[in-house]
Amino acid sequence: MSLNQTIRTAGLVTAIAALVGYAIYFDYKRRNDVDFRKKLRRQQKKVTKSAIAEQGTSNPEITQAELLQKVRAIKKEKFPTSAEEREQYFTTHVNQAEQLHLRGEELPSALHFYRALCVYPNPTDLLQLYQRVISPPVFKLLIEMWTLGATDTISSDDLGSPETKPKTTASGPSSETSSQEWENLMDSNIRL
Known part of the structure; x- marks a missing residue:
């Protein structure tokens, strides 16, 4: 050695x-x-x-109350009414969401994806696409926002966008819907 x-x-x-x-x-x-x-x-x-x-997680822990507040703020925004304006609004927010998503900013990205979802004609199809494309944490936030937006009790007057569904009250459907149901019931009874 x-x-x-x-x-x-x-x-x-x-x-x-x-x-x-x-x-x-x-x-x-x-x-x-x-x-x-x-x-x-x-x-x-x-x-x-x-x-x-x-x-790069901008907000690792956001409470349901904060998320609900953000959803309400988005629902109060004025959404475009014409098809052309809706398409432009949709593409703008999807592009912004993708850029934020690439930077790792989960909450801001999810908020833009939610805005785009609000004006899309068939939201369930878009949610399926989002599930395949975006990361699970952002998709989870988006689903939470969608659920909160669907169950929130904001009146349609506060939304600033036209409703496609008939207005309902705490006691049930509107009188127009009730009268239609009554007429259908009466027609079925007459035929018997």
């Missing part, structure tokens, strides 16, 4: 011994020193927070 190989081997053995020694020391401190454990937990929280910030 040459002198160079002996020096390399001794250096390697020393480095491995130092590494094993530090691992034993670290494990001992971790098990027996309360302050050391607290310090490790704080460092771990910092690392986790910085990892979330690096991923």
